[in-house]
Amino acid sequence: MRVIDCDCGQTLRAANDDDLATEVREHADEGHPDMQLTDDQARELVVDRAYEASDS
Numbered sequence: 130m131r132v133i134d135c136d137c138g139q140t141l142r143a144a145n146d147d148d149l150a151t152e153v154r155e156h157a158d159e160g161h162p163d164m165q166l167t168d169d170q171a172r173e174l175v176v177d178r179a180y181e182a183s184d185s
């Protein structure tokens with residue numbers, strides 16, 4: 130399980146980095162439209178800030 134904490138305090142989770150980048154994109158579109166986050170930027174955020182979490 131891959132996890133990333135958004136600056137707004139929301140935690141996003143996905144099975145892998147590709148899916149997590151998609152989650153980040155969708156979250157940004159819904160919650161932070163001003164960011165105008167691109168797919169590439171979402172992927173970079175995941176690379177920089179995502180971490181591994183247990184499934185508990």
Ligand SMILES: [Zn+2]
Nearest residue numbers: 135137139160
């Ligand atoms: Zn957010």
